[in-house]
Every structure is written in C-alpha cells, then in structure tokens.
Amino acid sequence: MFGNSEKKGSFFERLKEGLSKTKQSLVRNVDQVLFGEKKIDGDLFEELEEMLVTADVGPAFAAELIDEMKEIAKRSELSSPDVLRTIMRDNIHFILKQRESPLEIPKEGLYTVMVVGVNGTGKTTTIGKVANELKSRGHSVMLAAADTFRAAAIEQLEVWGERAGIPVIKQKMGADPSAVVFDALQAAKARGVNALIIDTAGRLHTKVNLMEELKKVKRIMGREYPGSPHEVLLVLDATTGQNAVSQAKMFNEAIGVTGLVLTKLDGTAKGGIIIRLAREFDIPIRYIGIGEKMDDLRPFRSAEFVDALME
Numbered sequence: 001m002f003g004n005s006e007k008k009g010s011f012f013e014r015l016k017e018g019l020s021k022t023k024q025s026l027v028r029n030v031d032q033v034l035f036g037e038k039k040i041d042g043d044l045f046e047e048l049e050e051m052l053v054t055a056d057v058g059p060a061f062a063a064e065l066i067d068e069m070k071e072i073a074k075r076s077e078l079s080s081p082d083v084l085r086t087i088m089r090d091n092i093h094f095i096l097k098q099r100e101s102p103l104e105i106p107k108e109g110l111y112t113v114m115v116v117g118v119n120g121t122g123k124t125t126t127i128g129k130v131a132n133e134l135k136s137r138g139h140s141v142m143l144a145a146a147d148t149f150r151a152a153a154i155e156q157l158e159v160w161g162e163r164a165g166i167p168v169i170k171q172k173m174g175a176d177p178s179a180v181v182f183d184a185l186q187a188a189k190a191r192g193v194n195a196l197i198i199d200t201a202g203r204l205h206t207k208v209n210l211m212e213e214l215k216k217v218k219r220i221m222g223r224e225y226p227g228s229p230h231e232v233l234l235v236l237d238a239t240t241g242q243n244a245v246s247q248a249k250m251f252n253e254a255i256g257v258t259g260l261v262l263t264k265l266d267g268t269a270k271g272g273i274i275i276r277l278a279r280e281f282d283i284p285i286r287y288i289g290i291g292e293k294m295d296d297l298r299p300f301r302s303a304e305f306v307d308a309l310m311e
C-alpha cells in the first residue's frame with residue numbers, strides 16, 4: 001500500500017468511483033453545456049455558481065471560478081465549451097496542489113503525532129492504517145490510547161496494534177489522557193521508538209472542555225519531549241461538509257493543526273469540501289480516506305485526485 005501512484009491501479013479506480021457523486025454535483029451543469037443543452041450566457045453562470053456553492057466548494061472559490069469563466073467568455077475565447085471544464089480543472093488543481101505535502105517521518109529520533117478530531121471522524125482507523133504503513137517502511141512505531149472516553153476506544157486501538165505487532169500504551173477507561181501520554185513518551189524514549197502516534201477523544205466524560213483537555217495533552221508533550229508534538233493531525237469526515245470547515249477552524253485556533261486527513265470521501269456528494277479546506281486553511285492535506293479497509297487510506301496527491309474527480 002501507499003506505493004507510487006498507479007494511475008490505473010485499484011486505488012485510483014476506487015477513488016474515482018468514490019468521488020462519482022461529488023463529480024456529479026460539481027460538473028453536472030458544465031457537462032450540460034458540453035453536450036449542447038445550454039447556452040453560455042448570464043443565466044448559465046448564475047446556475048454554475050449556485051451549483052458550485054451547493055457542491056460545498058465554498059462561496060469564495062465559486063465566485064473566483066465564475067469570474068474567470070465570465071472573463072474568458074467576454075474575450076470570446078470560449079471557442080469550445082470544453083474550455084469551461086479546463087478552467088475548472090486547472091483552478092481546482094492549482095488550489096489542491098498547494099496543500100500536497102505528505103507526512104515525512106525522519107528515520108532518526110522520536111517523532112510524535114497527535115491525532116485529533118470530533119468523535120466518529122475516523123481517528124482510530126486512520127491511526128491503525130498509518131501505523132501499519134510506517135511499520136512496513138521500517139519505522140519502529142508505538143501507539144498511545146489517550147482516548148479514555150470509552151473502553152471500546154482503547155480496545156479498538158489494541159486490535160490495530162495486535163494485528164500489526166505494534167505496542168499500545170494504555171491505562172484504564174476514564175484515566176487522565178495526559179497521564180497516558182506521559183507514560184507513552186517515557187516508554188517511547190526508553191525503547192528508542194521512532195514514531196509515537198497518539199489517539200485522542202472526540203468527547204470527554206468530564207465537564208472539562210475538549211479543547212482545554214487537548215491543550216493540556218499538547219503542553220505535557222512539549223514539556224516531556226521538547227518540540228513535541230511534531231504533528232497535530234486533524235481528522236475530518238468529508239460527509240459532514242461545512243461542519244468540517246468549522247471543525248478545522250475550531251481545532252486550529254485552539255491547538256494549532258499541522259496536517260489534515262479527510263476521510264469518507266467514498267460515496268459522498270460533499271467531496272468538494274476538500275477544495276474549500278485547501279483554499280481557506282494553509283494546512284497540508286496529508287491523507288485521504290475512501291473506505292474502512294487498510295488499503296483505503298493514501299497520502300494525498302493533488303494530480304491523482306483531480307484526475308479521479310474530473311476524468
């Protein structure tokens with residue numbers, strides 16, 4: 001898994017399949033123009049803009065794209081309706097390309113990754129997949145079960161750990177997440193681990209605010225191992241559309257996010273949200289998820305994504 005982009009390989013095909021509803025909501029009207037069902041006039045641009053906004057790409061991107069299309073139409077360079085599609089494709093690629101920056105774990109020293117996000121977005125699943133991949137590339141990996149909200153969360157992480165032969169540092173349900181992280185850092189340092197990945201809760205038992213709890217975990221990490229966490233990975237669920245944008249804003253303001261993971265792109269019509277996230281946040285998109293299986297999470301590559309979306 002995670003090998004070089006095999007354009008016609010199964011991940012690409014599955015990505016294409018997964019993005020088909022998003023594609024439908026994004027390019028439907030453009031295609032009607034292409035097939036000669038619509039005239040290129042003011043009404044069309046209005047419809048296009050509305051369509052883009054409902055496809056979750058965000059009002060700013062929609063307006064920019066329509067302005068550019070109008071400009072080109074005014075200069076009568078719309079010799080073929082194909083041009084609309086090309087403009088769209090180029091604009092989407094331009095924005096996504098800026099956020100393409102895969103997570104690189106140095107071969108030497110301890111690198112720590114704190115994984116955050118509201119409940120159910122796919123944090124634990126993402127950790128399992130990433131940990132496996134890092135191990136298969138020769139890194140020594142350790143996991144920390146700092147989501148102590150429910151016993152099942154700890155067990156779920158243990159299952160991934162057992163399957164991959166990766167140690168999981170845990171305490172009992174309800175334990176202080178910072179205490180789990182403290183233990184994990186000591187263990188990781190003592191055992192010369194290369195990558196420590198920390199699972200956190202999307203909700204808490206206590207009345208403590210989630211952000212305050214995460215800030216505390218982050219602070220403990222920095223104190224016990226300066227420079228840590230090296231990566232704060234925010235996991236977002238694409239099916240939640242605009243909510244993913246609010247979550248990115250909230251987590252980024254509270255604890256500072258250094259990388260995004262966008263899961264559940266399979267089967268949703270809201271995949272356009274990736275464009276909005278890329279445009280509005282100067283944060284790399286590290287991974288995308290298109291299913292629950294091990295092989296369904298991959299480093300984000302803008303060209304592959306745009307091909308799968310537009311082809």
Ligand SMILES: Nc1nc2c(ncn2[C@@H]2O[C@H](COP(=O)(O)OP(=O)(O)OP(=O)(O)O)[C@@H](O)[C@H]2O)c(=O)[nH]1
Pocket residue numbers: 117118119120121122123124125126147153201202203235263264265266289290291292296
């Ligand atoms: N279809 C689909 N399902 C996914 C994807 N990623 C994760 N899931 C599923 O989403 C559900 C929630 O995933 P978890 O990894 O448990 O999410 P979490 O963020 O750890 O949730 P909490 O621990 O409750 O905060 C599981 O059933 C996963 O299998 C994806 O890319 N596509």
Ligand SMILES: [Mg+2]
Pocket residue numbers: 123124125147153199
């Ligand atoms: Mg979880």
